Amino acid sequence: MREDEWNPALHGRAEEPTRVTPYLRGVPRRGRRTRGAICLGFIVCLQALLAQNSLKESDVESAFLFNFARFMHKPASPGKAFTIGVLGTSPFGDTLEQMTAHEQIDGRPIHIVSVATPAEALACDMVFLSDSERPRLDKDLQALSGSPVLTVSTAPGFLQHGGMIQFEVISNHVRFSVNLDAVSRSHIALSSQLLKVALNVSGSPRQGEEAKP
Numbered sequence: 001m002r003e004d005e006w007n008p009a010l011h012g013r014a015e016e017p018t019r020v021t022p023y024l025r026g027v028p029r030r031g032r033r034t035r036g037a038i039c040l041g042f043i044v045c046l047q048a049l050l051a052q053n054s055l056k057e058s059d060v061e062s063a064f065l066f067n068f069a070r071f072m073h074k075p076a077s078p079g080k081a082f083t084i085g086v087l088g089t090s091p092f093g094d095t096l097e098q099m100t101a102h103e104q105i106d107g108r109p110i111h112i113v114s115v116a117t118p119a120e121a122l123a124c125d126m127v128f129l130s131d132s133e134r135p136r137l138d139k140d141l142q143a144l145s146g147s148p149v150l151t152v153s154t155a156p157g158f159l160q161h162g163g164m165i166q167f168e169v170i171s172n173h174v175r176f177s178v179n180l181d182a183v184s185r186s187h188i189a190l191s192s193q194l195l196k197v198a199l200n201v202s203g204s205p206r207q208g209e210e211a212k213p
Helices: 035-050 057-070 095-100 131-144 180-185 192-196
Strands: 082-087 108-115 126-129 150-153 165-170 173-179 200-202
Touching (some): 057 082, 057 126, 057 150, 057 165, 057 173, 082 095, 095 108, 126 131, 131 150, 173 180, 180 200
Parallel strands (some): 082 108, 082 126, 126 150, 150 165, 173 200
Antiparallel strands (some): 165 173
């Protein structure tokens, strides 16, 4: 696919063809200030992602990771950047970095980093555990347990091992399931808009940490 080719599965908009970048790139900045408008755009974007056709799984997963970052709430982080770490061998190539370039989360620029150990991942806001981490999955999650780091993976049984969000391929479409018990233990809250489009949601948020709108 050419760089200038518009793909509705990532944008969710029928007009204003643009590069394949996060869905808010096509929204006027003034409109980004309205949370209701953002939530509507988020739903449209996710609906488009769920209707994906010819996109690579890693491209769709990159778009989901970007949107997870926008619709999660966690305790204040001392870092100047919102950091998404990839633990293990990255399946994304340059896609995730290109997709998040010049974007911000609550005024913080997004940085994509490779991390070699769970200890390094503790400095991130979100971490994707790649397939290469399957042999170490239990140790990785044990090291990250209770920390305010959103954990995401494609590994089978990831939620049962204590992970928070697991990608699954259903009828050739990338979907995701959520373990709210693991999310709540880390004092992270996920948007109710996100949970509405999840394939499955297990557990429940702690009292006082209900999902944000």
